[in-house]
Each structure stands twice: as C-alpha cells, then as structure tokens.
Amino acid sequence: DTAVSQTPKYLVTQMGNDKSIKCEQNLGHDTMYWYKQDSKKFLKIMFSYNNKELIINETVPNRFSPKSPDKAHLNLHINSLELGDSAVYFCASSQPDRATYEQYFGPGTRLTVT
Amino acid sequence: KNQVEQSPQSLIILEGKNCTLQCNYTVSPFSNLRWYKQDTGRGPVSLTIMTFSENTKSNGRYTATLDADTKQSSLHITASQLSDSASYICVVSRMDSSYKLIFGSGTRLLVRP
Numbered sequence: 092d093t094a095v096s097q098t099p100k101y102l103v104t105q106m107g108n109d110k111s112i113k114c115e116q117n118l119g120h121d122t123m124y125w126y127k128q129d130s131k132k133f134l135k136i137m138f139s140y141n142n143k144e145l146i147i148n149e150t151v152p153n154r155f156s157p158k159s160p161d162k163a164h165l166n167l168h169i170n171s172l173e174l175g176d177s178a179v180y181f182c183a184s185s186q187p188d189r190a191t192y193e194q195y196f197g198p199g200t201r202l203t204v205t
Numbered sequence: 206k207n208q209v210e211q212s213p214q215s216l217i218i219l220e221g222k223n224c225t226l227q228c229n230y231t232v233s234p235f236s237n238l239r240w241y242k243q244d245t246g247r248g249p250v251s252l253t254i255m256t257f258s259e260n261t262k263s264n265g266r267y268t269a270t271l272d273a274d275t276k277q278s279s280l281h282i283t284a285s286q287l288s289d290s291a292s293y294i295c296v297v298s299r300m301d302s303s304y305k306l307i308f309g310s311g312t313r314l315l316v317r318p
Contacts, residue, residue: 132310132311133308134249134294139305147305193251194251196248196249198247199248
C-alpha cells in the first residue's frame with residue numbers, strides 16, 4: 092500500500108537511448124510532480140500536472156516529455172539521453188486545495204547515463 | 206532571486222545529543238516553510254509546515270522555528286537517535302506559486318553511537 096511508487100528504482104543506459112520512468116499514486120491526489128535531484132542534492136521541479144493538465148513546465152530540455160494518462164499516473168519519457176541527465180528523479184503528489192498542502196514523494200529513480 | 210540556504214552543510218553528533226540546523230531564505234512573497242527529512246536512497250518526508258503566522262511547530266523530537274521578519278528558520282532535534290541520520294531539507298513556497306517549492310541543498314546529519 093505504497094502511497095507514491097516509481098519504476099524502475101535504478102536505470103542504467105547509454106547515451107542516445109530513450110527511456111521512461113513511471114509513477115503512480117494511490118492517494119487520490121489531483122496534482123503530481125516530477126523533480127530532479129542533482130549531485131549537489133538540490134531538488135528542482137521539472138513538471139507538474141493537475142488533473143492531467145500541465146501547470147508547471149520549468150526550463151527543461153524538450154527531450155523530456157511528461158505524460159499523464161489519468162490523475163493517478165504521471166510518466167516521464169526522456170529521448171536521446173545525455174550524460175548530464177544522470178540524477179535521481181522523484182515523483183510526488185499533493186492535494187492543493189489548502190494553502191499548506193503536503194507533497195508526498197516517491198522513492199526515486201536513480202538514472203545513470205554512460 | 207528566490208533562494209534557500211542551509212547551514213551547516215554537514216554535521217556529526219553523538220547519540221543522545223541535541224542539534225540545531227539553520228535555514229535562511231530570500232523567497233518572496235512568502236507562503237510557507239517546510240522541513241523535510243530524506244533518508245539515503247529514499248524520497249523526502251515532511252516533518253513540519255509553517256505559515257507566516259506560526260513561529261514554532263513541533264513533531265515529536267523535532268521543533269522548527271520561523272522568524273518571517275528575518276527570513277530565518279531552524280530545526281532543533283532533541284535527544285538524537287541513530288535513525289535521525291539523514292539529510293534535512295528546508296523548503297519554501299511562494300504565495301504566487303503554491304505548486305512550486307524552492308528547496309535548499311540540505312544539511313547532512315550523522316548521528317554516531
């Protein structure tokens with residue numbers, strides 16, 4: 092009964108490949124997010140979807156394309172992977188009907204591009 | 206520029222001791238400030254959330270303070286346990302963009318027996 096789950100947990104791939112990371116939440120939340128945590132441990136938001144609609148799209152290369160088939164799922168597809176894409180990617184969800192809504196994070200996917 | 210800075214970068218303490226972690230922010234307009242705990246290999250987990258009007262909040266052995274005038278927050282951990290070893294991240298939310306959180310780089314705490 093994991094609240095926010097991600098697959099895979101580890102992903103090792105070569106430059107130029109295309110890969111996807113999947114995220115699912117069973118909290119009934121309307122909003123989901125993708126974050127990137129770099130080697131310096133900063134978490135930076137990449138995308139956010141509210142009820143399958145894109146609401147945040149930070150300055151992210153268009154090689155990254157999020158897809159939300161329904162409000163419980165938010166997948167991240169990455170084309171033409173580069174070395175700099177190596178990081179830990181976190182999915183999160185929240186119910187933003189209160190000012191101090193809580194964000195619940197998944198366990199992360201460690202992507203290594205070689 | 207909206208930034209969140211934390212100190213120290215890392216900290217080692219003995220089990221049973223107390224410690225205090227610091228957070229300074231320049232985020233404006235301010236909405237709320239959160240402290241997250243991130244265990245190695247796991248996602249962040251919320252410890253406390255404070256709005257502008259709150260200046261202290263406790264969660265068990267964790268007590269967070271907020272001074273919205275000086276834009277400073279602290280997280281005090283009492284009677285530390287080995288399981289407190291983790292990164293502690295200060296996160297600030299802007300009033301005009303509640304979906305978007307601004308994260309500090311965290312303080313890495315190691316509690317030794």
